[in-house]
Amino acid sequence: MRVLIAVTHLLGAGHLTRAAALARALARAGHGVTLVSGGLPVPLVRLDGVQTVQLPPVQVRGTAFGTLLGADGQPVGSETLAQRQTGLLDALAECAPDLVITELFPFGRRGLAPEFLALIEAARARRPRPLVVASIRDVLVAPDQPRKVQATHGRIAEFYDAVLVHGDAGLVPLDASWPVDAALRARLHYTGYIDEGAIVATASAPRAGIVVSGGSSAAGLGLYRAAAEAARLRPEWGWRILVGQRLPEADFAALSQGLPPGTVARARPDFRALLAGAAVSVSQAGYNTATDLLATGTRAVLVPFEAGRETEQRARAECLAARGLARVLPEADLSARTLIEAVSAERAAPPAGDHGIDLDGAARSVAILESLAADAVRVRRNLGPRPPSDPLLAALDAAAESGRTIPLWWRDDDAVAQNPGLDTLLALSEQHGLPILIAAIPALSEASLAERIARSPDHGLGVHGLSHANHAPPGVKPAEFGAHRPHAALVADAAEALRLARDRFGPSLLPVFVPPWNRFAPDLEDDLARLGYVGVSAADGAATAERARVDIHLDPVDWRGSRSLRDPDQLRARLARRITEHPGEPIGLLTHHRVHDAAIWAFLGDLLTRLVRHPAIRALGPRDLFGPGGWQGRRAARQTERQTERPVAGACA
The missing domain is CATH 3.40.50.2000 (Glycogen Phosphorylase B;)
Known part of the structure; x- marks a missing residue:
């Protein structure tokens, strides 16, 4: 895409900083970006990879937003405003964008409405017509007059295809600061907070100062x-x-x-x-x-x-x-x-701990804009909207339109050693940016497994039983930790499995108990934390806020038939039901790299492409789920939010 972003910061640099971060994210994704800035230059704001246009700058003094001042501190006249509008329209002609983004306008910058509206009208006159999108922060200044709200909503309805809200509705929804009617709500896309600050490793020394x-x-x-x-x-x-x-x-x-x-x-x-x-x-x-x-x-x-x-x-x-x-x-x-x-x-005060607030707004903004642009192309080519026969995409789109994000995670079972299947698995994971909990069998594991995973620290080796031995009596579904065995024997084997895992997996160990065949005696779960396990993962269990349990929901292998790929349409329909019936709960993908054939690998590649690039999906690694303050620990904090209506205006989520 070719993208034009128009932003004017008047007091601080926050608006420009956020717009620049979005511009850099789009540029990294391969899009051509022109950022037109109408405020004073800010040396610390990075714009690498982005074409920039500087308009004659304006600013304000204090909170007098109705009086625009030039770089010299004097009130700007009509000539300066005309130069700004000409520069903005020239940038539009030069960029020839597929997408025009106005930062804050029409929710703010009303004093600059003539130049923003001139930009939008010129954009809408182009053929093909570019998409027009508003980009706003999580909290807006509450409007003091109903007419300002009406004017904003009218402009959104007439001119805008979407509104990106760069925040997490789980912390504060837009309607806590701005009235949201049905027409506006239909255009809202929550992106999460845009965080493009430097990645800082956890300091070994105590915090000070x-x-x-x-x-x-x-x-x-x-x-x-x-x-x-x-x-x-x-x-x-x-x-x-x-x-x-x-x-x-x-x-x-x-x-x-x-x-x-x-x-x-x-x-x-x-x-x-x-x-x-x-x-x-x-x-x-x-x-x-x-x-x-x-x-x-x-x-x-x-x-x-x-x-x-x-x-x-x-x-x-x-x-x-x-x-x-x-x-x-x-x-x-x-x-x-x-x-x-x-x-x-x-x-x-004690350390703040993990908060669970979405900071992936830059990448998700790009994904949302790419999805909007792809749909616009389909309409221009008379291809119509996405096929209604694809229930998975329909469920994902519905989640995105309502501002929901869906955690996605991946577990792979039965690992024992490095082999070609494991290499294929890890390459697929790296391609899609989705780390894996690799459930390894402690008693059978070879040194090559831990050595390979140690080179990819985002993954974690879970504890897949002790030896993956079936102790179930004849005629009963296979299980290593089933209720038919004495409880003391189950606890002893779970303890020995963790001891072996610590010895053989080293720093790659993430002590999550993954029972073979996804079956284990219910009363064993209470003993696992005492033994040193940080969580449990089985299949479609009843997760609770008190226990760190996150299960899987989709296994593509047809174990009872061909042992190849199950019906792909049925698999996608099952995921769609999970998304619709359990909003906000994680989707767990299960694989078995040792038995996959070409059909299963191809299905996984296609499925991950659909999921990971969709704006409704939030990819989580195993340490995001089971590490300190992981997803399950945050579940209780969000439980009330999921069970109630949207917060009333003026309230945090």
């Missing part, structure tokens, strides 16, 4: 002043105050008075690494800062920006606090004393 940040503008000056005074009072905490590039030098110098050199510094590109090593973060509650906090798991004191009618940051901060991920200190209550009290409380 306080990192203070306040965005790129001067809007954080009050926070900086309180933090500087707090640093003078409690210097032993190790403060690092990072101020925006646009803060005047005089204010920068005043903040530094009486503090050790380097305590106050300009914002820097390694902010994510500093945050990951900090004991506590002190910041406002902007979108990108909140995403950094979610990615690093740093305890946080949030002082949301609330000047004027700004409600966005307070709403986001309250939702994070409701999850136990932050402490809110209202801007009106901010002082050095109250900041010290809040930081002291956070320093004493």
